[in-house]
Amino acid sequence: MGIDRSDVEKVAELARLRLDEDELDGLTRDCQSILGFFEAIRRVDVESAEPAGALDHAAPTREDGVDQDPLTEPLDRMAPAWREGYFVLPRLPALDAEDLGGDGG
């Protein structure tokens, strides 16, 4: 179960994590060392063991009522960018392409 540089690059892309070249090299080395250490767990006979999970502490049910979480700060105070009740993000490139080549409709 080895991990190489391209795996780290792919996983970082999935995790939306920008890594520079040096970081990528360092993280690949770290991950190889850590996953090597984790290999010990493969010696355990887990065939008979059920995975630990929610069955141990099943979440109790409760009345399905509105239980408002009192916010002391309005959302616009926390948002990096906010306009007219919406979070603001850079325009999607696909929309720009539509503007350039679209028929205006």
Next chain:
Amino acid sequence: MAGSADFTVSELREELRSRRLSVVDLLRATVEAIADSDAQDPPLHAFLSVGGEELFELAAALDRALDEGDEIGPLHGIPVAVKDNICTHTLPTTCGSRILEGHVSPYEATAIRKLRAAGALIVGKTNLDEFAMGSSTENSGFGPTRNPLHRECVPGGSSGGSAAAVAAGLVPLALGSDTGGSVRQPASFCGVVGIKPTYGRVSRYGLVAFGSSLDQVGTIGRTVRDAAAALNVIAGVDRFDSTSTDIPVPDFAAGLDSGLEGLVVGVPREYFPDDLDARVAAACRSAIERLEKLGAEIREISLPHTPYAVPAYYLIANAEASSNLARYDGVRYGRRSSDAESTVAVYRETRGSGFGREVKRRIVLGTYGLSAGYYDAYYGTGQRVRRLIAQDFERVFSEGVDVVFTPTSPCTAFRLGERVDDPVQMYLSDVFTVTANLARLPAVSVPIGAVDGLPVGGQFLAGHFDEPSMLRAAHALQEGSA
């Protein structure tokens, strides 16, 4: 006085009640002591933020109440420090991460709400490894905390700021969080008491999520009695956390003095491996002898899956962390990378520039372990081993063992920088503490001795929701050592 210096919580309460000491004076001494600790070379750096004028106004109101004979709760006027991954709306909550620099939470954690209702003063937020990922507090995005007993050494982590603040006498109590030992290991390194309650005993509402099936809020104090009293305040079911458990909360301080006669203490051989630091082993042997003299029955036991606990823990914790940390994307709160030109670039650049190396390492490992083709081999195996570790404990408790005694950490506080480039060595600092989180058991670290001026901690674990037994044992050992 310097902070709360050597006073216990009950002594401070008596000073305040008798009006020999005012809440305002205690607060002023605390704030000055924190400033002094950071003016030293090198600075302690236990706190990331400290309350200002509004805190003094609150202290004055608490003084007025006492003048009228009105004590609003068991922590009336007591200064408490809070790890900076527990949400407060009076101070920022950064999780020790640049990605949340300056972020003020829009709501408060249930544990904070309960502390305030008990009369506590939240004096400041303490330093931690970024998002509680680490065992030395060196992974903080705002610089490390140092061990107050030896400034060239780490205080442990990830609740290093909280443990250092209590050990330095700046505050009598602090909150931490414990996902794999993050309350107990720093308590051990700093010579104070740290409690990790049973999973579900304390609400996680407002504790910033790292490993949701492992995280618990814990308490740190100089004595078992103080840490237990704080646990009483924050424990209990909470409608905002569906994993908190609806079970009565006993008075944790009530049975502390009932002695150890008849208590069966299990000592697992797997926690005393041949390569354990001989000085730590000797301190534990001496503690076991004291327990026996105090009336406990010592029984050698085996917890055979212990050697696989660290890999199982990190497989599970990293997977949960990679999922939980997906929310830091620069859109709704926290910092945003300003030069990104597309939505995906905002995510990538914000996370790439905002997270530190250990957090990135864990996100990559966690995402990898959850990805198609690897899920069963990594996360699935980790969860199965977790079950086996829990079953090891169930067996010994069903065979009559009341509490289990182990070293808290295989070593004493190490030097800053010593392990920072070797993640596997750093992870092995947690070898004796992760099992309590995997099995969702309560555990406490209590000082049992010192090696070359650095404290050694002993750990007691008990069955689910049996905090009273482990606290009784820890208290007897601490009192017996006094």
